[in-house]
Amino acid sequence: MGRSRSLLAITSLAAALALAAGGCKKPLTHVVIRIDTDVPMNALQELTVQCGYNWDGVEDLTTAGGCEIVITRGPGSGPVSALVCLPASFGISVAPGREGQPYTFVVSGASNRYRHIMQITPVPEEVRQLSVRVHSNCVVASPASMAHPCSGSNASCTLSESCIARGQTCGNDGTCVARAIPADQLQVIPRTGPPDAAPTRPVNGMCPLTSFGADSGVDSGTTTDSGTSGDASNDGG
Numbered sequence: 121m122g123r124s125r126s127l128l129a130i131t132s133l134a135a136a137l138a139l140a141a142g143g144c145k146k147p148l149t150h151v152v153i154r155i156d157t158d159v160p161m162n163a164l165q166e167l168t169v170q171c172g173y174n175w176d177g178v179e180d181l182t183t184a185g186g187c188e189i190v191i192t193r194g195p196g197s198g199p200v201s202a203l204v205c206l207p208a209s210f211g212i213s214v215a216p217g218r219e220g221q222p223y224t225f226v227v228s229g230a231s232n233r234y235r236h237i238m239q240i241t242p243v244p245e246e247v248r249q250l251s252v253r254v255h256s257n258c259v260v261a262s263p264a265s266m267a268h269p270c271s272g273s274n275a276s277c278t279l280s281e282s283c284i285a286r287g288q289t290c291g292n293d294g295t296c297v298a299r300a301i302p303a304d305q306l307q308v309i310p311r312t313g314p315p316d317a318a319p320t321r322p323v324n325g326m327c328p329l330t331s332f333g334a335d336s337g338v339d340s341g342t343t344t345d346s347g348t349s350g351d352a353s354n355d356g357g
Contacts, residue, residue, distance in 0.1 A: 149214040150247040151240070152309050155191070155227060156207035157254035161327070164254065165194030167229040171212055175224040177237035177299065178284065187212055205320040205327035209252050211247075219244040234280045237289040237299045240306065248306035257294030258283075274333045 153169060155305040172186035181188070189210065192202055214223065219242050228235045236252060253334035258280040264270040283296035284290050291297035320328060 127157075146190040146216070147245040147311065148216065149219045149242045150309075151212045151214065151225075151234055151306075152209055152247060153212065153225065153252065154207055154249055155211040155252045155254065157255050159254055159259060161194035161322075164229050164234070164259065165192070165199055165255065167191040167193065169210075169243070171219060171227070172224055173221050175227045177224045177235075177239065177289075181226075202320050205322060208266035208320075214242045217357070225250060225252075227254065229254070230259050230278070231319045233261075233278045235284060236280070236291070237284070239300045241303060243303050244308070247309040248303070249309050249338060250301070250306055251292065253292035255290065258290035319356055333350055 127177050142160055155167065155169070155325060157164065157167075167190075168187045169191070170181050171185065174182050175181060175186070180271070191204055191206075193204060193206065196212070223242055225238045225240070226235060227238075234254065236254070236258070238250060240248075240250065242248070259278050261276050261278045262282075263276045264274060266290070268277075268279075268282050269285050270282055274281075277285070278289040278290075279294070286296060287299075288296040289299045
């Protein structure tokens with residue numbers, strides 16, 4: 121799948137949800153992805169978000185109805201005007217009739233040595249938030265061992281890679297956890313969506329302080345959600 125759909129080029133999440141609520145007989149199902157991290161920009165300059173139906177999250181994404189969104193965080197990954205500070209959020213529309221199908225989200229980076237696989241079943245006609253924290257523990261490499269298995273004959277691997285080798289994923293707390301996320305762990309979001317806001321930009325190469333602590337370095341200012349939306353299907357009604 122191509123990488124032409126950047127986070128900044130996609131329409132407003134609040135506008136998309138309002139349109140879906142007012143223009144369809146049956147409310148559409150949406151998943152809002154919120155991403156934060158404690159990994160500094162210079163160590164993790166780009167993150168890719170992919171989603172797909174009935175996908176294991178490990179093999180390349182080839183399923184129809186998927187998405188791919190690239191978040192550019194640090195200098196060297198693109199023009200300064202396109203850089204985005206974290207936390208950031210955006211929305212995905214689930215295709216009508218496919219609400220009950222398993223849906224996989226993958227957030228990856230660090231030359232794919234970080235890969236967080238999350239498998240959910242969307243709640244029909246509701247908007248739920250999937251929160252993702254790219255934890256610094258997940259990108260730390262260690263020698264292969266019984267307690268830290270690596271795939272194949274690799275002598276070392278990151279914790280994220282080791283979790284995948286165990287059939288798990290490196291979760292928000294920086295430990296190996298199950299890939300499946302129950303619906304009751306997804307926060308319910310009002311259909312009007314979060315307040316609309318432009319993406320937060322770096323100031324003098326640095327971002328405002330966040331609760332998770334990575335994109336920081338500016339004494340004043342607050343971080344806002346990007347409020348953008350990436351539709352995995354057309355919002356037909």
